[in-house]
Amino acid sequence: MFWQMVSVEQKKLTNRKILWIELALAAATAVFIPLMLYLASQSTSSNVVINGPVEDMIAWPLALRLGIDLLSGSGLGGLLIVILVGTLTAQEYGWRTMQLWLSNGISRPVLMLAKFTAVLLPALLFVLAAFVAGAISTGLITQSLQGSLPAAEVAWGQALLSVLRTAYTLLPYAALTFLLAVVSRSTVVAVGGGLAYTLLIEGVLMQLLGFVGGIWADIAQYLPAGLSNSLATLNRVTAVANPTVPADGLSAGTAVLGIALYTILFVGLAVFAFRRQDLGG
Amino acid sequence: MNNIILQTDDLSKNFGAVTAVQAINLRVQQGEVFGFLGPNGAGKTTTIGMVLGLIHPSAGRITLFGQPVTPHHNGALKQVGSLVGAPSLLPYLTAQQNLQLVAKLHDGVENGRIQEILELVGLTNAAERKVQGFSTGMKQRLGLGAALLHRPALIILDEPTNGLDPAGMREVRTLIRQLADDGITVFLSSHLLHEVEQVCDRIAVIRQGKIVAQGAVDELLNQSGQSVRLKVRNPAQAGELLAQLPAADVVTNGAYVQVSGVESETAVAHLTQNGVIPSEVTVQKSDLESLFLELTK
Numbered sequence: 001m002f003w004q005m006v007s008v009e010q011k012k013l014t015n016r017k018i019l020w021i022e023l024a025l026a027a028a029t030a031v032f033i034p035l036m037l038y039l040a041s042q043s044t045s046s047n048v049v050i051n052g053p054v055e056d057m058i059a060w061p062l063a064l065r066l067g068i069d070l071l072s073g074s075g076l077g078g079l080l081i082v083i084l085v086g087t088l089t090a091q092e093y094g095w096r097t098m099q100l101w102l103s104n105g106i107s108r109p110v111l112m113l114a115k116f117t118a119v120l121l122p123a124l125l126f127v128l129a130a131f132v133a134g135a136i137s138t139g140l141i142t143q144s145l146q147g148s149l150p151a152a153e154v155a156w157g158q159a160l161l162s163v164l165r166t167a168y169t170l171l172p173y174a175a176l177t178f179l180l181a182v183v184s185r186s187t188v189v190a191v192g193g194g195l196a197y198t199l200l201i202e203g204v205l206m207q208l209l210g211f212v213g214g215i216w217a218d219i220a221q222y223l224p225a226g227l228s229n230s231l232a233t234l235n236r237v238t239a240v241a242n243p244t245v246p247a248d249g250l251s252a253g254t255a256v257l258g259i260a261l262y263t264i265l266f267v268g269l270a271v272f273a274f275r276r277q278d279l280g281g
Numbered sequence: 282m283n284n285i286i287l288q289t290d291d292l293s294k295n296f297g298a299v300t301a302v303q304a305i306n307l308r309v310q311q312g313e314v315f316g317f318l319g320p321n322g323a324g325k326t327t328t329i330g331m332v333l334g335l336i337h338p339s340a341g342r343i344t345l346f347g348q349p350v351t352p353h354h355n356g357a358l359k360q361v362g363s364l365v366g367a368p369s370l371l372p373y374l375t376a377q378q379n380l381q382l383v384a385k386l387h388d389g390v391e392n393g394r395i396q397e398i399l400e401l402v403g404l405t406n407a408a409e410r411k412v413q414g415f416s417t418g419m420k421q422r423l424g425l426g427a428a429l430l431h432r433p434a435l436i437i438l439d440e441p442t443n444g445l446d447p448a449g450m451r452e453v454r455t456l457i458r459q460l461a462d463d464g465i466t467v468f469l470s471s472h473l474l475h476e477v478e479q480v481c482d483r484i485a486v487i488r489q490g491k492i493v494a495q496g497a498v499d500e501l502l503n504q505s506g507q508s509v510r511l512k513v514r515n516p517a518q519a520g521e522l523l524a525q526l527p528a529a530d531v532v533t534n535g536a537y538v539q540v541s542g543v544e545s546e547t548a549v550a551h552l553t554q555n556g557v558i559p560s561e562v563t564v565q566k567s568d569l570e571s572l573f574l575e576l577t578k
């Protein structure tokens with residue numbers, strides 16, 4: 001029954017305009033940013049010189065990171081997943097879709113878990129869309145700047161792993177928004193609360209704790225953003241390992257586990273809250 | 282003894298200080314059309330919500346096909362179809378897609394069945410249209426279709442003719458009778474009394490959360506007496522006069538005053554003695570409406 005329900009949720013999701021709009025937004029941003037940098041550098045009045053850091057940003061192989069980095073939890077990725085999960089989940093209270101499934105004999109935990117499982121795919125699709133769109137636009141730019149594509153320098157397997165890692169780091173934000181949507185049954189609260197945490201509160205908290213230093217700075221590393229940052233240090237798109245793995249960062253294993261725990265905690269709380277709810281008219 | 286497929290035992294629900302449903306005991310027998318009557322706010326939807334595992338009872342038990350039902354244990358609902366209030370449909374999907382989603386949750390609902398249902402509820406031509414453009418009546422019919430899709434043994438309807446025009450209401454009534462003829466049990470909540478009178482075998486009347494009567498429609502009607510309807514110039518004045526009679530129960534209704542608990546001769550004599558001459562006198566055997574008004578006063 002669980003997988004039937006996941007398939008129901010997937011089917012609903014793919015029929016939602018918001019999914020496709022957000023995917024287009026992820027892709028467009030990954031096209032737009034390198035393109036603007038490129039155009040700025042090409043205009044005669046500009047004194048931006050295409051070399052060093054800017055060229056790395058918009059030319060292969062390193063430019064392939066652009067789409068992946070853009071979609072981090074504290075960036076566009078967080079924004080997109082929070083809006084998607086908040087809207088999809090809270091709206092269904094209004095449409096009484098939850099009631100429909102439950103009164104067809106679906107159990108409450110199964111419904112909740114299936115709903116959350118169904119948003120794993122969009123998280124991956126967002127990062128993938130940005131990666132692919134960024135790869136195409138920076139590929140064209142590279143071709144125009146260098147006359148050829150250094151495709152041999154690209155480690156595609158590593159790049160795809162980085163896409164997966166980034167999608168994985170979106171899960172705590174998806175789960176937090178899911179919890180807010182279930183508890184409040186309101187799109188405004190879920191999306192607003194999710195965005196406030198993801199784009200604002202967490203960033204401020206990270207800064208503040210880092211500023212205080214000591215044990216507090218260590219605690220900051222265990223926030224979803226801190227865990228994501230630790231995991232992101234592994235991301236790469238070439239065969240060359242990243243030169244700057246900070247010695248004091250958390251291990252990848254810890255980061256993966258921490259992110260899983262946040263996700264399980266938030267989804268678990270959502271299931272708990274949902275089981276207690278009265279879902280009258 | 283008929284087979285009881287839905288039973289509630291001392292089922293109660295409080296919302297904070299509000300007691301919506303108070304210790305109700307319903308018995309719905311297999312194959313019957315059971316009417317659940319009550320005025321606005323009596324607790325019908327709350328009761329149905331509990332039966333469907335959507336609302337946590339404050340006390341009491343629900344047994345469906347011999348199995349207990351709670352929000353944490355709702356497997357028995359697989360054999361139930363329901364339509365409660367505005368139907369739960371996804372506005373961005375077509376009628377057919379909505380049914381396809383519901384079909385995924387039940388084994389053995391093949392594509393042909395979806396077409397059959399669309400036909401049954403008269404939406405074949407609208408099958409490919411998005412539900413957001415549907416009229417209230419179309420949505421209601423689609424909701425009814427979704428409830429019937431998996432060939433449930435029991436169908437629970439909360440005011441299913443809400444928003445339907447007279448022709449639509451009649452269609453739904455016909456459909457309900459047809460379902461009953463096919464051996465499907467129907468639990469129908471409504472405050473449309475003629476609707477209930479026409480289709481139901483047995484009824485329960487709920488008032489302020491309590492069941493005030495339960496039984497076969499004929500029996501209940503026979504138990505409650507007759508009433509006298511009089512046409513008079515000044516119904517308010519006549520009403521006051523009639524209320525002086527012992528055991529009289531008076532309702533004024535437009536140009537008429539209706540009194541029960543009193544013989545017609547007594548009523549007419551009392552009025553004429555006081556200078557009020559009725560122009561019309563009708564003795565009415567109680568219908569469901571007067572029974573209902575009497576019970577839910």
Ligand SMILES: Nc1ncnc2c1ncn2[C@@H]1O[C@H](COP(=O)(O)OP(=O)(O)OP(=O)(O)O)[C@@H](O)[C@H]1O
Nearest residue numbers: 280296299301319320321322323324325326327328
């Ligand atoms: N979620 C809720 N919170 C507080 N009170 C509620 C809630 N749901 C219902 N009630 C109250 O419970 C009582 C019964 O409501 P219910 O909706 O069950 O009545 P009903 O018989 O279905 O009425 P109607 O014919 O208007 O649909 C009402 O007094 C209502 O105000």
Ligand SMILES: [Mg+2]
Nearest residue numbers: 325326327439
């Ligand atoms: Mg109601």
